[in-house]
């Protein structure tokens with residue numbers, strides 16, 4: 001038998017979403033007439049924008065003629081898409097990001113995990129708590145951690161706990177780390193890092209030779225003009241940060257699959273001998289070898305997001321989900337529950353009432369309101385006592401879910 005990567009055996013069983021599914025299925029079996037509303041998983045519900053669909057139809061037709069047929073494309077993405085991204089997402093915001101620093105991919109979950117291919121063993125990695133589970137699990141798989149402890153945390157990782165008092169955003173840690181994951185607007189808390197806070201992280205990264213892994217999957221949801229959309233809006237970030245972006249929550253691409261990663265040429269890592277090496281070169285080599293590019297059809301669809309028509313349609317899509325968030329916020333305030341997020345992000349992060357644990361509140365909402373959310377503790381120990389409601393849903397479902405919650409929880 002072949003030896004296995006035993007790091008996989010360190011991963012905690014009973015992963016969050018399977019456990020949620022198990023409880024919901026059991027409830028539905030006992031209560032077949034209940035109409036359960038799912039506000040748990042972060043998947044979009046609204047159809048693809050018309051501009052995107054038109055571009056994809058056209059791209060299919062391109063593939064049907066010799067003159068416009070496309071076979072293998074460049075592994076890093078077609079120039080038409082990389083140039084549109086560089087221009088609209090970065091240069092228009094004053095960021096110095098060139099088209100050839102953008103690597104188009106099949107999604108940013110994949111990139112967040114794959115990026116570890118270009119980093120060596122022994123790096124000290126900081127991850128905020130709570131966090132998107134992919135950051136922790138991919139580091140476990142890559143062997144950057146020890147075993148899981150009693151409380152679910154892994155030995156060897158530096159957990160940067162975020163708290164309600166600081167709007168669930170993290171200050172740089174007091175110790176030095178080699179790499180740090182940041183996510184703003186944040187999944188699961190829906191909160192955003194301010195410009196001064198990001199400046200402190202960039203200063204910290206410069207002083208400590210830290211690589212920041214900045215996940216901006218929810219950038220399109222930023223409504224506050226004081227909040228930066230890209231880490232590269234912070235001076236000096238080109239020397240310290242990789243940024244992950246996705247069309248998933250921006251344009252409904254969760255099933256289409258497209259994202260991109262920015263690796264500036266000025267960003268460096270080091271060899272054992274202390275020699276500096278451009279990370280851009282390594283990621284280019286990694287993608288050229290292990291990846292064969294995103295389909296032409298998908299990239300044409302993604303490029304349509306940057307047309308005037310596409311931009312307007314995407315703005316409407318984002319506004320639709322943010323309006324769901326506003327409905328949830330209004331209901332929580334009527335009940336008297338404390339809610340974070342939901343202004344610059346499609347997630348509501350709610351403090352559970354009466355000192356209930358995250359899972360107790362999950363069971364309470366399922367049994368009494370037939371509403372499914374996500375227990376905060378599933379995103380890390382510091383998420384205990386909180387609960388995430390996703391705003392990705394139909395208006396009808398959000399309104400109905402809030403009606404049911406108000407009926408049960410609103411004090412007369």
Ligand SMILES: *Cc1c(COP(=O)(O)O)cnc(C)c1O
Nearest residue numbers: 107108109132187217246248259
């Ligand atoms: C949804 C999400 C992504 C995007 O994933 P894709 O693979 O591009 O669909 C990335 N990061 C976070 C935190 C997310 O919630």
